[in-house]
Amino acid sequence: MKMFQRAITLRSYPRGFHLITTEVLQAFPELQEIQTGICQVFIQHTSASLTINENADPTVRSDFKMYFDKIVPEEDPNYKHDDEGPDDMPAHLKSALLDTGLTIPVTKGRLALGIWQGIYLCEHRNHGGRRNLVITAWGI
Numbered sequence: 001m002k003m004f005q006r007a008i009t010l011r012s013y014p015r016g017f018h019l020i021t022t023e024v025l026q027a028f029p030e031l032q033e034i035q036t037g038i039c040q041v042f043i044q045h046t047s048a049s050l051t052i053n054e055n056a057d058p059t060v061r062s063d064f065k066m067y068f069d070k071i072v073p074e075e076d077p078n079y080k081h082d083d084e085g086p087d088d089m090p091a092h093l094k095s096a097l098l099d100t101g102l103t104i105p106v107t108k109g110r111l112a113l114g115i116w117q118g119i120y121l122c123e124h125r126n127h128g129g130r131r132n133l134v135i136t137a138w139g140i
Contacts, residue, residue, distance in 0.1 A: 002037075003138040004030035010131045013123045015087075017051075017061040021118040025111070028135050032109035037139015039111060042101040044132040047091035047125050049098035055118030064122075068094050084125075091124035098122050106139055 008027040010020060024041060025031065031039060043050050054060040072090045079089040102119065105112040113119075121131060 001138060001140055002033055003136070004028070004033070005134065005136045006030070007132060007134050010121060010133065012127075012129050013121060013131075015065070015123050015126050015128070017053075017064045018121045018123065019055055019061075019118045020121045021055065021111075021113070024119055024133070024135060028137070031106060031111070031137050034106045034137055034139040035108055037106040037137060039104045039106050039135065039137040040101060041104070041119065042134045042136075043121070044134065045100075045128075046095055047088070048128055048131050049095040049100055049122040049124070050102050051098050051120045051122055052102060052104070052113065052117050053120055054116055055113075056116055061120070064120075068097070068122075068124075072097070087124070087126050091128075094122065094124040106137060 006028050008023075010023060041050060053064070072093045074086045074090050081089045081092070123131070
């Protein structure tokens, strides 16, 4: 069995949902050495998250942003945690609703994503900054 791991830093993205599949693949060429296995992508932050979803129509990304901003509003007077501003606690809640890690099958050296699937960085902060990912793949 082979095992590879790489830590990468993504550039700063504005608040919203951003396709990062290409960035992940470019940063992790070792994936091509695995014929059958698993790839795990983990984000080392509590105010951003990851998800897999539609990779073609950009309105999906804007609808995601609209929906999450609606269900987790800023400026809620009941929030106690606001050390870094009004988007602080909402960002943590949105991250908890989505996920900090993804597990994706690897087939013939490629992520076995569906034809319309891509990896999203879900940036929940107005100014989240650069985000760190740890990508681990293992298999034969």
